[in-house]
Amino acid sequence: MNRSLSGLLPGRSSQPGKRVLPGFALSLGISLFFISVVLILPITGLVVHTAGMGWDQYLAVITDERVVASYKVTLWTAALASVINALVGLLLAWVLVRYEFPGKRIMDALVDLPFALPTAVAGITLAALFAQDGWYGQFFSLLGIKVSFTPLGIIVAMSFTSLPFVVRTVQPVLEDQAPEDEEAAVSLGASDWTVFRRILFPAIWPALLTGFGLCFCRSLGEFGAVIFIAGNMPYVSEITSLMIFVRLQEFDHAAASAIASVVLMASLVLLLLINLWQARYLRRLHGR
Amino acid sequence: MSISIEGITKNFGSFQALKNISLEIPDGQLVGLLGPSGSGKTTLLRIIAGLESADEGRILFHGEDVTRLHVRERRVGFVFQHYALFRHMTVAQNVAFGLDVLPSRERPPAAEIHKRVQMLLEMVQLGHLADRYPAQLSGGQKQRIALARALSMKPQILLLDEPFGALDAKVRKDLRRWLRTLHEEFHFTSVFVTHDQEEALELSDQVAVMSAGKIEQVDTPQKLYAQPSSRFVFDFLGQVNVFRGERSDSTLRQGDAWVRLPDAAGATSLQLYMRSHEVRLQTTPAAHAHLPLRIESVSLVGAEVRLELSPVGWASDEPWEVGITHAQFNTWQPQRGDQCFAVPQVAHLIEVDAHTPHTLRWEAGEMDDPAAMI
Amino acid sequence: MQQRRTMRAGDQPLVKWTLIGLAIITTLLMLVIPLVLIFDMAFSAGVGNYWDNLSNQYTRHAIGLTLLVAALTVPINLVFGVFLAWLVTRFEFPGRKVLITLIDIPFAVSPVVAGLLYLLLYGSNGWIGSWLTENDVQLMFSWPGIVMVTVFVTCPFVARELIPLMQQQGGEEEEAGVVLGANGWQLFRRITLPNIQWALLYGVVLTNARAVGEFGAVSVVSGNIRGETNTLSLHVELLYQDYNVVGAFAAASLLAGIALITIVVKSFVEWRQARQRAPLDELSDGR
Numbered sequence: 001m002n003r004s005l006s007g008l009l010p011g012r013s014s015q016p017g018k019r020v021l022p023g024f025a026l027s028l029g030i031s032l033f034f035i036s037v038v039l040i041l042p043i044t045g046l047v048v049h050t051a052g053m054g055w056d057q058y059l060a061v062i063t064d065e066r067v068v069a070s071y072k073v074t075l076w077t078a079a080l081a082s083v084i085n086a087l088v089g090l091l092l093a094w095v096l097v098r099y100e101f102p103g104k105r106i107m108d109a110l111v112d113l114p115f116a117l118p119t120a121v122a123g124i125t126l127a128a129l130f131a132q133d134g135w136y137g138q139f140f141s142l143l144g145i146k147v148s149f150t151p152l153g154i155i156v157a158m159s160f161t162s163l164p165f166v167v168r169t170v171q172p173v174l175e176d177q178a179p180e181d182e183e184a185a186v187s188l189g190a191s192d193w194t195v196f197r198r199i200l201f202p203a204i205w206p207a208l209l210t211g212f213g214l215c216f217c218r219s220l221g222e223f224g225a226v227i228f229i230a231g232n233m234p235y236v237s238e239i240t241s242l243m244i245f246v247r248l249q250e251f252d253h254a255a256a257s258a259i260a261s262v263v264l265m266a267s268l269v270l271l272l273l274i275n276l277w278q279a280r281y282l283r284r285l286h287g288r
Numbered sequence: 289m290s291i292s293i294e295g296i297t298k299n300f301g302s303f304q305a306l307k308n309i310s311l312e313i314p315d316g317q318l319v320g321l322l323g324p325s326g327s328g329k330t331t332l333l334r335i336i337a338g339l340e341s342a343d344e345g346r347i348l349f350h351g352e353d354v355t356r357l358h359v360r361e362r363r364v365g366f367v368f369q370h371y372a373l374f375r376h377m378t379v380a381q382n383v384a385f386g387l388d389v390l391p392s393r394e395r396p397p398a399a400e401i402h403k404r405v406q407m408l409l410e411m412v413q414l415g416h417l418a419d420r421y422p423a424q425l426s427g428g429q430k431q432r433i434a435l436a437r438a439l440s441m442k443p444q445i446l447l448l449d450e451p452f453g454a455l456d457a458k459v460r461k462d463l464r465r466w467l468r469t470l471h472e473e474f475h476f477t478s479v480f481v482t483h484d485q486e487e488a489l490e491l492s493d494q495v496a497v498m499s500a501g502k503i504e505q506v507d508t509p510q511k512l513y514a515q516p517s518s519r520f521v522f523d524f525l526g527q528v529n530v531f532r533g534e535r536s537d538s539t540l541r542q543g544d545a546w547v548r549l550p551d552a553a554g555a556t557s558l559q560l561y562m563r564s565h566e567v568r569l570q571t572t573p574a575a576h577a578h579l580p581l582r583i584e585s586v587s588l589v590g591a592e593v594r595l596e597l598s599p600v601g602w603a604s605d606e607p608w609e610v611g612i613t614h615a616q617f618n619t620w621q622p623q624r625g626d627q628c629f630a631v632p633q634v635a636h637l638i639e640v641d642a643h644t645p646h647t648l649r650w651e652a653g654e655m656d657d658p659a660a661m662i
Numbered sequence: 663m664q665q666r667r668t669m670r671a672g673d674q675p676l677v678k679w680t681l682i683g684l685a686i687i688t689t690l691l692m693l694v695i696p697l698v699l700i701f702d703m704a705f706s707a708g709v710g711n712y713w714d715n716l717s718n719q720y721t722r723h724a725i726g727l728t729l730l731v732a733a734l735t736v737p738i739n740l741v742f743g744v745f746l747a748w749l750v751t752r753f754e755f756p757g758r759k760v761l762i763t764l765i766d767i768p769f770a771v772s773p774v775v776a777g778l779l780y781l782l783l784y785g786s787n788g789w790i791g792s793w794l795t796e797n798d799v800q801l802m803f804s805w806p807g808i809v810m811v812t813v814f815v816t817c818p819f820v821a822r823e824l825i826p827l828m829q830q831q832g833g834e835e836e837e838a839g840v841v842l843g844a845n846g847w848q849l850f851r852r853i854t855l856p857n858i859q860w861a862l863l864y865g866v867v868l869t870n871a872r873a874v875g876e877f878g879a880v881s882v883v884s885g886n887i888r889g890e891t892n893t894l895s896l897h898v899e900l901l902y903q904d905y906n907v908v909g910a911f912a913a914a915s916l917l918a919g920i921a922l923i924t925i926v927v928k929s930f931v932e933w934r935q936a937r938q939r940a941p942l943d944e945l946s947d948g949r
Contacts, residue, residue, distance in 0.1 A: 021836055023752075027753075028749055048789065113922075116868070118874065119877045120899050124911070182670045221775070224878050256778055257782060274770075368838060
């Protein structure tokens with residue numbers, strides 16, 4: 001039976017050039033050309049640029065106080081936003097998969113809104129919502145909490161824009177859960193919480209972690225949604241993406257490249273880790 | 289159109305799927321490639337079709353070397369194991385596909401294509417389903433459509449990959465009959481792959497039994513069954529009763545059981561293979577064999593009564609199975625727990641480490657006690 | 663119907679409706695109300711004012727530029743996405759997995775970094791850029807640069823939609839087509855395309871939405887010249903920074919409208935795919 005799967009695998013041949021399905025050369029050519037020109041070339045441009053900088057100058061730029069402050073701000077706000085999204089995302093995924101209720105289809109569709117909405121629009125909207133006299137901001141003011149122009153605002157923005165990731169990664173895994181496992185446990189007298197903790201959670205935590213990773217990755221790079229609400233005060237609420245932008249506007253291309261190289265390396269490493277994790281633990285490559 | 293397979297070798301990485309396979313398939317024959325999974329039979333079929341290419345060897349259609357020819361040019365009909373029907377086309381569009389994609393100078397006019405499709409659908413008796421989609425069909429219906437589609441291009445060679453594997457027994461039987469009928473009518477050369485020995489033996493003009501990338505035996509079903517040339521074929525085809533023992537003088541012994549052999553020379557560790565119809569049961573032992581058995585179950589299935597027996601005073605890896613006629617059953621009335629003796633009339637002797645069996649026969653006159661016969 | 667459903671964790675009404683309630687509140691707070699705000703603010707000075715804002719010449723230019731960018735980006739990425747998906751799902755070759763990972767790069771990279779990459783390469787100081795300047799070609803700080811950077815940022819979407827689907831569908835139907843004599847184009851048009859059409863549609867719609875809404879990368883390469891190199895997203899920022907809040911939200915409302923259309927299309931696509939998938943699952947049970 002094993003060999004009969006060969007019909008489902010991509011056309012196999014030990015003699016390249018004798019492939020059964022057509023279009024290998026053409027699609028390979030186009031794909032490689034596109035990827036090289038659009039993706040690889042610009043990255044090498046950055047590498048060349050920063051290489052020409054000299055190690056000392058490079059180090060000085062990326063360890064500049066203000067820049068380091070921006071790393072910290074970006075990292076901890078992204079982490080917090082991702083944690084929040086992990087919880088909220090789990091709740092939404094659970095409700096969408098397990099229950100029927102009026103408006104469910106609309107909720108399911110709306111989860112994708114942050115993905116489809118331009119970040120600048122999200123930015124000004126959140127800024128308006130959380131301004132001191134904004135619809136939400138006024139309540140926070142009563143409590144003495146300031147959201148806009150603080151890291152709290154950054155967290156809100158990052159949370160909004162990366163919300164879909166956890167939901168869409170966890171949903172398919174929850175859908176695949178066989179009811180029999182739970183039913184067996186419940187029939188043996190396990191409480192809901194026990195069932196969740198010992199049967200469901202072990203099945204979904206890889207997806208949850210993947211979703212968290214994707215949230216984190218996206219939040220690290222989030223720009224448009226953040227800059228309107230954050231206030232962008234150096235050392236307090238200035239994210240690294242903005243730092244790059246600022247250096248560019250100062251025409252300090254070298255510094256901008258240096259900082260960008262750090263961000264790029266971090267993103268690529270993170271991407272690699274997430275992909276490796278997904279390959280190991282998730283059957284589906286892109287949970288929607 | 290005859291098919292010649294010469295010296296085909298195929299590796300997938302370090303795994304050798306086919307080892308120097310050669311096979312001749314005469315024009316108009318229905319040949320079954322039979323073997324367990326991993327034996328390479330599907331790979332061989334796909335190489336004949338051109339869906340895989342071999343590392344070494346040649347494939348010839350009617351004497352013409354097609355090894356380098358792309359599958360599209362080979363003009364074979366191929367029926368996939370999971371049908372591979374085009375899910376977004378109706379049944380009629382599926383069957384018409386091969387004709388629709390012909391280059392314009394070769395393509396018949398639309399009306400003729402329509403006629404041909406109708407004819408093919410009638411042939412598989414599914415004309416009324418022409419406008420359905422594959423998802424709306426049952427497994428057996430999908431298989432027939434896949435067949436009709438494969439035949440739409442009037443191929444001279446039809447290749448089928450485990451065509452009936454996923455269907456229930458009744459549907460399988462019907463489809464087998466179909467295939468045989470079609471084959472008689474259209475005289476194409478067919479090769480099909482299966483792991484079901486009953487199917488292979490019933491359908492084929494010739495069966496090639498494959499194991500681990502090699503062909504063990506190629507023969508007509510009758511010869512294959514009656515004269516298996518190797519232990520593997522024996523084990524694979526049909527049920528077999530085995531008596532394992534040590535030879536001393538001319539007697540093969542194990543525990544309380546023994547069988548007299550024609551000569552004393554040769555290896556000492558031997559196995560005696562007997563098919564269920566090559567053994568008779570008696571209430572007393574014969575002169576040339578003493579094989580006591582106890583009846584474990586009696587099964588009145590179909591044309592004969594099958595008895596399952598366990599050895600008494602000796603051991604076998606699997607229980608023995610012997611068939612008796614209903615007439616004999618009525619006379620004897622065997623019950624669970626009854627004891628009897630097996631008397632082989634034909635048996636196949638194999639050395640424990642060898643592969644080639646040696647057939648032994650005993651004359652009817654060697655039975656001592658006719659009255660003891662059942 | 664509820665009687666027959668067996669009890670799974672969280673099925674008791676109390677737990678269930680609490681969770682649903684929480685989810686609905688969260689959705690309202692995080693997703694619905696922000697949407698409402700956009701339109702509320704946009705129309706806060708009256709409908710007439712809204713139309714004036716939209717028909718302002720700079721806004722019109724921004725809309726036009728944005729449409730141009732989308733009109734160029736979407737077809738390019740569509741073609742690329744289809745070829746890449748065909749390549750990695752229908753053939754085996756060394757480096758296949760690497761390609762699949764590479765395509766995720768724009769997904770992981772910050773848009774500002776993306777913009778910077780292009781600026782460095784094609785700007786007047788870059789190694790290609792200096793050559794371009796010598797030949798009087800300017801890509802950065804004008805619309806070609808915006809298109810290029812948008813192509814970078816949106817290139818994964820079509821491929822990411824197609825690849826899992828085409829992998830799941832497997833190449834057997836195409837193989838059957840080849841045996842019956844079809845050539846490459848016939849295979850694609852008659853067999854592959856109908857099987858992927860909904861995913862393709864969604865990929866296109868998503869690419870479009872992201873192309874229209876790209877902000878960070880475009881900020882870097884556009885030069886922000888009002889009436890010349892401002893896309894609609896940049897224009898929103900411009901208006902906001904000019905304290906023309908209503909105008910900013912008016913422009914934003916257009917973008918929000920596109921986002922809404924996008925999620926409606928996605929819903930539709932998923933509904934169609936669910937309808938297709940149900941009988942397909944029966945097919946695969948034939949094993």
